[in-house]
Amino acid sequence: MSGIRAEITVDSPPDCPAATAAAAADGTAKSITKSVPTDPDEAVTEEFVLTGDRPIDATGTKGGDGTSGDAAPSVDELQEVFSYGSERVYRFERPQGRTCFCECIEGFGCPVRDVHSRGGSLTVSFHAPDVDTLRSVVARLDQRWSGVSVRRLVRSDADRDGSDLVLVDRGELTERQREVLETAHEMGYFEHPKRANAGDVAAELGVDDSTFVEHLSAAQGKLLSSILP
Incomplete structure (x- = not known):
């Protein structure tokens, strides 16, 4: 072989929200996963687990049209969906066309x-x-x-x-x-x-x-x- x-x-x-969040929290982002819908017009949903020394301001705010646009989601566009001890799970969406x-x-x-x-x-x-x-x-x-x-x-x-x-x-x-x-x-x-x-x-x-x-x-x-x- x-x-x-x-x-x-x-x-x-x-253009990587997980890396941006890890830098903002002075910590580590891991267990980065994604869900890709069959419809190419629908957004990709991604999640990651964040641990860090500093909290981040994740409000889940979207753009005026309800999406994040073609640019990478910023930290304030992340949505916290779960927390356990020092670990927090964040979710964000992005267009399928943004590789x-x-x-x-x-x-x-x-x-x-x-x-x-x-x-x-x-x-x-x-x-x-x-x-x-x-x-x-x-x-x-x-x-x-x-x-x-x-x-x-x-x-x-x-x-x-x-x-x-x-x-x-x-x-x-x-x-x-x-x-x-x-x-x-x-x-x-x-x-x-x-x-x-x-x-x-x-x-x-x-x-x-x-x-x-x-x-x-x-x-x-x-x-x-x-x-x-």
Whole structure:
């Protein structure tokens, strides 16, 4: 088998209400589920469980036409439907045409197996059938969202004793790409939860966010080519 388990993180996606709520509450959003009606004109209903140190102002307010429109629902458009101890369940609706981070991955035939958010960063786990599919998924995510990083990769045919080793030629990376990776690593960009976001690392490097993401994506692509031939 050549399947790959991937864990990908996106830094504070503005179009994910669960991640936005986790950031507002300085907590964690988990058990993110959705219900998709058969009628394409009807809204998708999503729920998530939130735990956090700060309360959020979730009133369930809708727009003037009774919907949330094409934009992602804001925190004040979330509806609290259940609470137990420190956990609260929130619900929101969105149009079926507004593709989210998870649906973008599922569009490649890779069902999402786990998704959660801590402090605003969204982490998604899924299985890709092969390296080409994984590369296509990462490339598409990089096109639509900034701050996308591959946190973990596991091959299904790896030896149980951990001897599935590969040689990575760092010479494949440009000096600038190595600097970007080293700075991001030192600042805790790849940690969970993150100690620095894309803007923080970009500022340290003296570049704008888009330039940082461009260099990071190029470096990650080269590393993937070496690790997953």
